[in-house]
Amino acid sequence: GAVVSQHPSWVICKSGTSVKIECRSLDFQATTMFWYRQFPKQSLMLMATSNEGSKATYEQGVEKDKFLINHASLTLSTLTVTSAHPEDSSFYICSARDGDRVKPQHFGDGTRLSIL
Amino acid sequence: RKEVEQDPGPFNVPEGATVAFNCTYSNSASQSFFWYRQDCRKEPKLLMSVYSSGNEDGRFTAQLNRASQYISLLIRDSKLSDSATYLCVVNTNAGKSTFGDGTTLTVKP
Numbered sequence: 564g565a566v567v568s569q570h571p572s573w574v575i576c577k578s579g580t581s582v583k584i585e586c587r588s589l590d591f592q593a594t595t596m597f598w599y600r601q602f603p604k605q606s607l608m609l610m611a612t613s614n615e616g617s618k619a620t621y622e623q624g625v626e627k628d629k630f631l632i633n634h635a636s637l638t639l640s641t642l643t644v645t646s647a648h649p650e651d652s653s654f655y656i657c658s659a660r661d662g663d664r665v666k667p668q669h670f671g672d673g674t675r676l677s678i679l
Numbered sequence: 680r681k682e683v684e685q686d687p688g689p690f691n692v693p694e695g696a697t698v699a700f701n702c703t704y705s706n707s708a709s710q711s712f713f714w715y716r717q718d719c720r721k722e723p724k725l726l727m728s729v730y731s732s733g734n735e736d737g738r739f740t741a742q743l744n745r746a747s748q749y750i751s752l753l754i755r756d757s758k759l760s761d762s763a764t765y766l767c768v769v770n771t772n773a774g775k776s777t778f779g780d781g782t783t784l785t786v787k788p
Contacts, residue, residue: 609778665774670724
């Protein structure tokens with residue numbers, strides 16, 4: 564149980580393109596999902612917490628107008644990287660919890676974003 | 680000081696060795712604890728939860744010491760496939776998850 568699906572797994576785009584990444588909880592409902600970014604050989608960095616039916620909570624230093632998050636249902640959150648540039652190239656991973664706040668997070672497969 | 684600290688390693692051990700990782704946390708309100716493994720260029724995967732009484736899953740044993748605010752992971756009879764980065768994760772009762780930077784393990788033949 565507790566499967567999180569992320570799509571697409573790999574994106575290569577030209578600079579200036581906007582890219583949408585989907586995160587779905589397949590066998591449970593998630594009122595909260597999390598978006599992370601990870602650069603090579605670095606640790607996971609929490610970007611934002613996505614809340615179903617309300618605005619996302621962004622971590623300090625993360626531009627909310629750059630990284631648009633929509634959590635329209637209990638099983639889907641999307642992250643849109645607007646006007647992406649090469650410095651946005653990274654590994655983006657979503658996660659969700661199946662249950663209350665003390666439960667572990669389950670991660671999607673990740674999306675490898677390369678901006679040319 | 681980071682909220683969750685791990686020895687980054689790398690730990691290089693031969694097959695069959697026993698290896699232990701420690702992780703310390705600073706928030707005394709922490710409620711739940713987990714170990715994840717992350718393979719290169721992949722997402723983290725839950726390895727095991729850590730319970731107050733300690734718990735074991737095959738070759739893996741996790742321990743929690745609330746008084747000293749650390750958790751540990753012991754891997755016995757290391758396999759080549761155990762090579763990965765091991766992440767310590769701590770949840771507060773408010774739902775905030777804090778990740779350690781990870782400990783890298785390489786098991787060699």
